[in-house]
Every structure is written in C-alpha cells, then in structure tokens.
Amino acid sequence: MFIRNEKSIKEFIQFYPVVSVIVIIHIVIWFLHTLLPIPFFEQLYDLGKGSHFGIHNGEYWRFITPIFLHAGFTHMLFNSFSLVLFGPALEQMLGKVKFLFAYLGAGILANIATFILNPSFGYVHVGASGAIFGLFGMYVFMVAFRKHLIDSQNAQIVMVIFIIGMIMTFIRPGINQYAHVFGFIAGFLLAPIVLIKARPYSPWRNYRYRDDQEIQFNPNRWKKKRHVKKLRQNALWIIIGILVVIGLISKFL
Template sequence: MFIRNERSIKEFKQLYPVVFWIIIIQLALWLLTGFLQTPLGTMIENWGRGVNFYISQGEYWRLLTSIFLHVDLMHVLFNSFALVLFGPALEQMLGKVKFIAAYLGAGLAGNIATLLLGPSIYAHVGASGAIYGLFGIYVFMVAFRKHLIDQSSAQIITIILVIGLVMTFVNPGVNAYAHVFGFIGGFALSPLILTNIRPYNPWIRHQVVDDGSVRFDPNRWQKKQRNKKLLKNGLWIFLGILVVLGLFGRIF
C-alpha cells in the first residue's frame, strides 16, 4: 500500500489530486514564508500560524491555516514525504471528500487539543497532527477492518507508529498534543468514513494510462522478486530516515 508505482508526477496528480495539491500548497507557503521571506510570506505566517492566545481571542481560522504552514525545510519535506507515502492509498479508498474531511478533521483535533491543553502563549505550525490522523485510520483498519489492509502493510504501520510516538515524547520541540490527539481524531473518525469502501488497488493506474493493448512480460517473475526486495529495503531506509530526523530534531 505504501510503495509508489506511478511513472510520473502527472500520473500521481491524476490519481491522487488531493494529496498532490496539499503538498503543492504547503511547499509554496514554505517558499513564501521560509525560503524567500517575502513581505507577503511574513503576513501569511503572522496571520496563519497557530497561537493559542490569538485563537482564544476569536481567531479560530488559525486552527486550520496552521496545518499548512511549517517551520523550516526539513519540517515541510518530512511531512510532505509522509503524505506521499501514506496519503494515496487512503485517498483512493475513501474518495476526495472523505479524505479531505479525515485529514482536516484530524488536524483540527490536534490543534484544538493544543489550544485546550497547551500554554496560552504556545505557537505551533505543521501538518503532523493531520499525518498522525492518517496513522489513526490505518490502525483502526488493523484492529477492526482487517480486510482493508494487507498483513505487511499492517506491520509497517505498527512499526512506524511506535517509532513516531517515541519520537513525539523524546523530542522537546514536537507538539505532542497535535500528534496524540491528531491520531485519536483519525481513529475516532474511522467508523464514519470507512464505510462502503474497497481495499486499495495499486493497479488502478492502468485505468488512467493504459492504451488498451495487451502485453506479456516474460520477466514478470524476476520483477516481482525484485520489487519485494526493494520494498523490504525501502522500509528500512525509511525507518532510518525517521530516526535521523528525530535525532536532528533534538540537536537543533
């Protein structure tokens, strides 16, 4: 479920438009607010970041806008990378409307918890709460909708979730409220959104790009074995990236 086999960015956009545009929006906002540091970017950051004091004074839009803003390049790249890995399968399974509702709902749950439980002067940005909400949906599948997720994907989700939760509590710069309650929000929404859906089909892309011709690949078995090896290696590489990012987060 988590290995991308699309052959181009155009194909990825056709198959998963919501995931694609979320990534584009948050990268564009980082360019304005972080890299270029334009006056417009400064205005967007001041207007959109989550600040508990301002939210408590009625600026409730910050609960939503802060999901799309990020602190630095590594922050936005990590969340974008996580969304590329874990978003497409859910977007295909749930459809655009349900996926948007789940993503934003989990992000809002994390930010509301931050408002209620965090210090009054606490400021925060990032899509981590929404990303952890996706994990919550997958964990609900593992526990209660086993027919929707294969065993290897369930193991990957379990491992990554454990590592993510450990990093949440050992890294003092992380908004733990958003992570934990974003996860809870996604888990709580799952019974409502995981209705009348089918398991993820990685070969749906042929409906978009197939020219109708039938081809026989004599090397299909070797390719299958190679893909299995790439999947295993990719998992360990990804876990290593998570650990390294966590360590750098503690250092800087």
C-alpha cells in the same frame, strides 16, 4: 501499499490530486515565507499560525491554517514526505472528498485539543503533524477492526512507524505532543465513518480503462514480480532508515 509505482510526478498528481495539492501548498508556503522574506508574506504567515492569543480573541481560522504551515525546511520536508508515503493509499480507498474530510478533520480536532489542554496565551504552533497522525489513526483502526483492508506486511510497517513516531513525540523537545496524540485519536474515531464502503488499495485500480476504452498502462511493467516482492520485504527497513536519517538531520539543523 506504501511502495510508489508511479512512473512520473505527473502520474502521481493524476492519481492522488488531494495529496499532491496539499504537498504543493506546503512547498509554496515554505518557499514564500523562507526564501522570499517579504513583509506581506510574513504577515500572512503570522495570521496563519496556531496562536492561542489570537484564538482567545476569536480568530478561529487558526485551528485550520497551522496544518499547512511549517517551522523550517526539515519540518516541511518530513511532514510532506510522510503525507506522500501514507496518504495515497487512503486517498484511493476513501475517495478525494472523504480523504480531505478525514485529513483536515484530524488536524483540526488535534489543534482544538491543543488549545483546550494548553490554553496559554503565549503558545504558538505550526505543522501538519496532527493530520499526519490522524492518518496513522485510520490505519491502526484498519489493523484492529478492518483487517480485510490492509495486509499483514503493510500492517507491520504502519505499526512500527507509528510506534517510532510516538516515541519521538515524547523524547524530542519542541514537539506539539497534544497534536500528535489527539490527531491519532481523531483519525481513529473518524475511521469507521470514512471507511464505509472502502476497498483495499490496489495499484491496478489506477490504470483502469479510460472513457475512450484504451488501456492506459503497460502490463509488462508488472512482470518483475520477484523484484517487487524483494522491495516489499525490504520496505520496512528502508522506511525506518529514511525516517531515522531525517530525524537525525533535523536534530542538528
């Protein structure tokens, strides 16, 4: 479920277009804002920040636009990595429209909660963390109430990463705690709506017959069952290790 089996970036984009477009937006905005410090891009970035002063003055688009902005390369990389890791399975299970609705819905509700609970005129925030934690909320809902949609091993991975994320939320400075907590709550509450008629994730579903009735995948690539099983057994510790390394790097950058 969280092990990527796609043979190329092109294939990943083909299978998960919504996740891919969001990540591309992350990268493009970071590139334009950070590596091309042109005043026009700076102004656009400022217009997109979650500025509570601006929201108090009726700039309600700031509930949406901060989801796509980040405060540096590591911030962008971490959120994009999280989306690539946890987004594809949900995009397949929900479909493109419902996945986009759930992702943006969780992010927007997290930003609204941030504004209501911390209405300080000077508060400014950016980042996709609220939407990312919304994905966790949907997975935790599956673990609790839709066990047929997620196997026990992937449920364990989700819960461990979620707990680590929540712990870091409250021990690291400079994090929008409201967005993390209420993004998770929003995702949990949206889950029973968007999971209607959802089916468990399956990598095989990506390689169905096309309209021309030609098989689009090589069945031999699935023969190494032992190797795949071993990867899945180690997936939990691989993911935790990567997150710890990224977290440590971001702490000193």
